[in-house]
Amino acid sequence: MHYLGIIGGSGLTRLEALEIERRELVSTPFGAPSAPMQFGRLNELPVAFLPRHGGNHQVPPHKVNYRANIWAFKEAGVERIVGMAAVGGISANMGPGTLCVADQVIDYTYDRKHTFYEQDLKRVIHADFTEPYCEALRQQLLAAAGRIGESVVGKGTYGATQGPRLESAAEIRRLARDGCDIVGMTGMPEAALARELELCYANFSLVVNWAAGLGEGGPITMQEIESYLGEGMARAIRVIAALEHE
Ligand code: HPA
Numbered sequence: 675m676h677y678l679g680i681i682g683g684s685g686l687t688r689l690e691a692l693e694i695e696r697r698e699l700v701s702t703p704f705g706a707p708s709a710p711m712q713f714g715r716l717n718e719l720p721v722a723f724l725p726r727h728g729g730n731h732q733v734p735p736h737k738v739n740y741r742a743n744i745w746a747f748k749e750a751g752v753e754r755i756v757g758m759a760a761v762g763g764i765s766a767n768m769g770p771g772t773l774c775v776a777d778q779v780i781d782y783t784y785d786r787k788h789t790f791y792e793q794d795l796k797r798v799i800h801a802d803f804t805e806p807y808c809e810a811l812r813q814q815l816l817a818a819a820g821r822i823g824e825s826v827v828g829k830g831t832y833g834a835t836q837g838p839r840l841e842s843a844a845e846i847r848r849l850a851r852d853g854c855d856i857v858g859m860t861g862m863p864e865a866a867l868a869r870e871l872e873l874c875y876a877n878f879s880l881v882v883n884w885a886a887g888l889g890e891g892g893p894i895t896m897q898e899i900e901s902y903l904g905e906g907m908a909r910a911i912r913v914i915a916a917l918e919h920e
Pocket of ligand 1 (some may be wrong): 694760761762763764840841857858859882884885886
């Protein structure tokens with residue numbers, strides 16, 4: 675039996691539906707993960723859950739110890755990880771409330787520990803990242819959504835920005851020109867680190883606002899974001915709970 679790894683983002687600090695069997699603070703050579711990992715069952719599905727921003731949502735995107743988090747899953751024997759994310763929508767089909775399983779990523783982050791290959795190298799290693807997400811898990815998520823009649827956009831390019839501030843309107847216009855469909859602050863280096871450890875990782879994003887300059891105008895408010903988080907994350911969890919065991 676394999677646990678499915680779930681990394682909870684904003685709006686998913688606690689996985690209410692998870693029947694927790696044990697908690698474990700996994701120690702790693704890269705320091706502590708964001709929180710103790712919770713092992714349990716989501717419906718029948720064995721799940722290992724880690725809130726990316728910590729148990730009290732206290733770790734901002736640029737301070738997350740992405741290496742420790744990904745290492746902790748590997749250490750726990752997890753092979754498949756769904757990285758949940760609340761994101762801004764850029765493309766016309768990515769309005770608030772949309773669920774998206776991204777198929778590409780562009781990394782605009784900086785100053786983050788983004789690789790495991792840093793020290794004591796016997797040779798230089800370049801992980802292939804042509805397809806940044808695990809296609810098998812992407813398809814499993816889309817099939818699970820289909821089984822429960824939840825509509826999920828099956829492709830999209832995730833632009834990963836540094837945060838914690840939101841973007842300027844010009845930055846979003848640039849991301850749009852680059853081909854980004856959604857924008858978030860935590861998608862990288864998480865996906866690349868999972869690839870370095872040969873884990874099957876997929877991004878599962880919930881759009882919670884129009885990205886800067888694209889909505890009705892005016893600033894993006896936390897009220898707007900929060901109004902989409904609760905119900906949207908609940909839909910995302912139902913999709914994950916409908917995944918087949920492996
Ligand atoms: N930009 C970056 N990250 C985000 C956004 C956004 O508009 N909304 C939620 N996370």
